[in-house]
Amino acid sequence: QVQLVESGGGLVQAGGSLRLSCAASGSTFSRYTVAWFRQPPGKEREFVTAINWSGGSITYSDSVKGRFTISRDNAKNTVYVQMNSLNPEDTAVYYCTAGAWVVSYTNSAEYDYWGQGTQVTVSS
Numbered sequence: 001q002v003q004l005v006e007s008g009g010g011l012v013q014a015g016g017s018l019r020l021s022c023a024a025s026g027s028t029f030s031r032y033t034v035a036w037f038r039q040p041p042g043k044e045r046e047f048v049t050a051i052n053w054s055g056g057s058i059t060y061s062d063s064v065k066g067r068f069t070i071s072r073d074n075a076k077n078t079v080y081v082q083m084n085s086l087n088p089e090d091t092a093v094y095y096c097t098a099g100a101w102v103v104s105y106t107n108s109a110e111y112d113y114w115g116q117g118t119q120v121t122v123s124s
Helices: none
Strands: 004-007 010-013 018-024 033-039 046-051 058-060 068-073 078-083 092-099 118-123
Touching: 004 092, 018 033, 018 092, 018 118, 046 068, 046 078, 058 068
Parallel strands: 010 118
Antiparallel strands: 004 018, 018 078, 033 046, 033 092, 046 058, 068 078, 092 118
């Protein structure tokens, strides 16, 4: 069993930065692929970025590529996403998720555990 807790969300002006953290419980966290999804107001949840267990495989959605950077520290059971050059379209609830046997990083159904989410609001 893995429990995920997101933090780092908040209100920021366009062009600003935030760093989200996903802290996990459970000794096997280092074996999991971890991803971030987000759900903008009134829209469906969408893939943002993912990192495999070693950090050797990373993928980003086209909408955040070049602006967001995902990383992980397995010793701390934590995954981070540095978000730069934020714009109002990035406003959403951001969810951290982990899966043991993820093949398609962008498929939310392949992940086993989800956090409660953290709100990111970008003002124009």
